[in-house]
Amino acid sequence: MAVTGWRGVGHDLVAAVDPTIEALLADPASRRVALLLDGLAAELRASSPVARMARVPARRWGDLWTRAMLLTWQGGGTAGAGxxxxxxxxxxxxxxxxxxxxxxxxxxxxxxxxxxxxxxxxxxxxxxxxxxxxxxxxxxxxxxxxxxxxxxxxxxxxxxxxxxxxxxxxxxxxxxxxxxxxxxxxxxxxxxLDDATAPPVPPLERHPVRIAEPVLLEGYRIDGPDLVLDGHRLRIETGNLPGCGPLTPALVAASTACVGLVRWDAGGWSLRPLAVQATVKRKPVAAHGGDWALGPTDPKIVKAQAKAGDAVAVLRERAGRLLRR
Known part of the structure; x- marks a missing residue:
């Protein structure tokens, strides 16, 4: 890619990285860089041939490629002794x-x-x-x-x-x-939270995309896609709410308190909700992103999941059959 440039990326070039990714995935110490490269390769494969794209996400792909290079230089791990x-x-x-x-x-x-x-x-x-x-x-x-x-x-x-x-x-x-x-x-x-000490950021981790500062916000109002507090506006990342938990855009919009991460993305600050407190049908409700870690509690989701079956169990069972052969 360094030779061809983004516009020169096609299916043949992306396919050439598959053996490298497989070798990295087989090594537990290289798993971090392997997953990053696998994700970058998937994006490039879906966009190939890149020459036909109207707009190349050069900033994003450049960050991913550079990060993979730095992880390779570090040996795939995180610098610093624990x-x-x-x-x-x-x-x-x-x-x-x-x-x-x-x-x-x-x-x-x-x-x-x-x-x-x-x-x-x-x-x-x-x-x-x-x-x-x-x-x-x-x-x-x-x-x-x-x-x-x-x-x-x-x-x-x-x-x-x-x-x-x-x-x-x-x-x-x-x-x-x-x-x-x-x-x-x-x-x-x-x-x-107020008196908790934040850790120093290692030099090779000092990139805006890494910023994820835990905060507690109360006494705000929601105005469209923004949270407004004391006259200041903060974009809420409702489009990135995980589908594995009970948080929804409607619940965030009705919230009166929020624990979230302040992030920097696309040239501005944003808030990624982790938990909210709201009033639903005149009753106080607290919803957290990890509430369904032991299984969903929403009856509709439980019913839908029972009908669809356990995807993880099915795939493990099929993989076991293949290994037994």
């Missing part, structure tokens, strides 16, 4: 990053350790196919019961000796985690 930490993790919400071939659940929270509070992120990633969508994606994390229970039941997590990287990434390990007492994310945000 430290073992113990304490209580208070989840604020989960940000779901979904792609046809992969999904990542990034839990933002406050880690209470040694009397101090620190902002951390714990990410869990799973490979998937494009037929696994909606609430079914939670089935990919059945090997992480503690994390799922913490999200669905809104509980704290007691951790012991889990690795924390300098940039604030908590390397999730189920054997180092135990479900704790109930912990309302809104209470955590009101009581602990």
């Amino acid at each position: 430290e073992p930490v113990s304490g209580r993790l208070l989840p604020l919400g989960v940000d779901v990053h979904e792609h046809p071939t992969a999904v990542q659940f990034q839990v933002h929270g406050v880690l209470e350790s040694g009397g101090a509070g620190r902002l951390v992120r714990a990410s869990v990633t799973a490979g998937k196919v494009d037929t696994i969508v909606g609430p079914a994606v939670w089935g990919l994390l059945d090997s992480h019961p503690v994390l799922l229970a913490a999200l669905a039941e809104r509980r704290a997590v007691e951790i012991d000796g889990m690795t924390l990287l300098p940039g604030g990434d908590l390397l999730w390990a189920e054997d180092a985690a135990e479900a704790g007492e109930p912990a309302d994310p809104f209470a955590t945000a009101r009581l602990r």
